[in-house]
Amino acid sequence: MRKCRLIVGLFLVPLFVVNISYGKSIEELIEEMSEDLVENYTKPLVTGFGTAMNSGLYHTAAAHKTLGFDLGTRVMWVPIPDDAKTATYSVLTLTADPTTGDVDTTFTDVESSTIFGDEQGTTPVPPVNTYYIPETLPGGLDIPVIPLLVPQLNVGIFKGSELMIRFISVPFEETNISLLGLGLKQNFNALPFIPKLPVNIAAQFTYQSFKVGGIVTCNNTNFNLHVSKKLPIPIIGLTPYFGLGFENTKMDFTYNFVYPDPITGNPQSDKVELSFTGENGFRTVVGLKLKVFILNINADYNIGKYPSYSAGVGLSIR
Numbered sequence: 001m002r003k004c005r006l007i008v009g010l011f012l013v014p015l016f017v018v019n020i021s022y023g024k025s026i027e028e029l030i031e032e033m034s035e036d037l038v039e040n041y042t043k044p045l046v047t048g049f050g051t052a053m054n055s056g057l058y059h060t061a062a063a064h065k066t067l068g069f070d071l072g073t074r075v076m077w078v079p080i081p082d083d084a085k086t087a088t089y090s091v092l093t094l095t096a097d098p099t100t101g102d103v104d105t106t107f108t109d110v111e112s113s114t115i116f117g118d119e120q121g122t123t124p125v126p127p128v129n130t131y132y133i134p135e136t137l138p139g140g141l142d143i144p145v146i147p148l149l150v151p152q153l154n155v156g157i158f159k160g161s162e163l164m165i166r167f168i169s170v171p172f173e174e175t176n177i178s179l180l181g182l183g184l185k186q187n188f189n190a191l192p193f194i195p196k197l198p199v200n201i202a203a204q205f206t207y208q209s210f211k212v213g214g215i216v217t218c219n220n221t222n223f224n225l226h227v228s229k230k231l232p233i234p235i236i237g238l239t240p241y242f243g244l245g246f247e248n249t250k251m252d253f254t255y256n257f258v259y260p261d262p263i264t265g266n267p268q269s270d271k272v273e274l275s276f277t278g279e280n281g282f283r284t285v286v287g288l289k290l291k292v293f294i295l296n297i298n299a300d301y302n303i304g305k306y307p308s309y310s311a312g313v314g315l316s317i318r
Helices: 026-031 038-053
Strands: 003-011 013-021 069-079 086-096 103-113 130-133 145-156 161-172 175-187 200-212 216-228 237-260 267-277 282-292 295-303 308-317
Touching: 026 038, 026 216, 026 237, 038 069, 038 086, 038 145, 038 200, 038 216, 038 237, 038 267, 145 175, 161 200, 216 282
Parallel strands: none
Antiparallel strands: 003 013, 069 145, 069 308, 086 103, 086 130, 145 161, 161 175, 175 200, 200 216, 216 237, 237 267, 237 282, 282 295, 295 308
């Protein structure tokens, strides 16, 4: 029985956790996949979380003065495309000769859910004297979006340089999900050898680590250039911003794949250790920031492999 629970906490900044209960945890679903199949099954997870992690990194190209800061939260919302919910798997197929006992090894294509697809697994029916490994392909989490919200702190350092820190650690389906991100931004306008420019221009590099329990570790890098311009509107500060970035997401998997021996029925175990990258690469960001006194509110649209949305709210002291 599926249930959704929303937990909202308040400790300096809003902390938002979506906890969705399914029949199996993320770890249990992945552990049902053999090494040959897990990449197709989890590729949307790598791409989707990479997309979410690289959203909300900035809302202006201007930088804080030394020890100026803003403290707030960033909300990321990544819709999952329909074509990322299913995949075709080449399932190991063993065919035994009833006379000689010899076993031929081939592969059979089976279409089934990815980790974001339908909850219902797929159990293909093999011909006589034929066995599939695994016998059943697991279903997915059956979720339409990846929601992610993290506290974020930006602190001015020196001459237009700015440090970004974001962190969250939350329980999810009997496991723990954690995210740690660090970034460094440089506003070119603050450099003494740069001529006066009509807009603010900045470059930023970030590194983030994301973990799911003890079997999944995701490392993510992003390099971006972004520009912004504060509009001359009285009382409020209205700042459009635009950015171009390149990102890379690498996910490592370590677990034991356990399956029954097709002849004896005894459990067999294979150690799976592999890593691969997501399909997210280039990204374009278009956004708008509103500042009223020390309150910042921003929202932007991210164009990439998976289009996404992000928004933020926080306090800013420059």
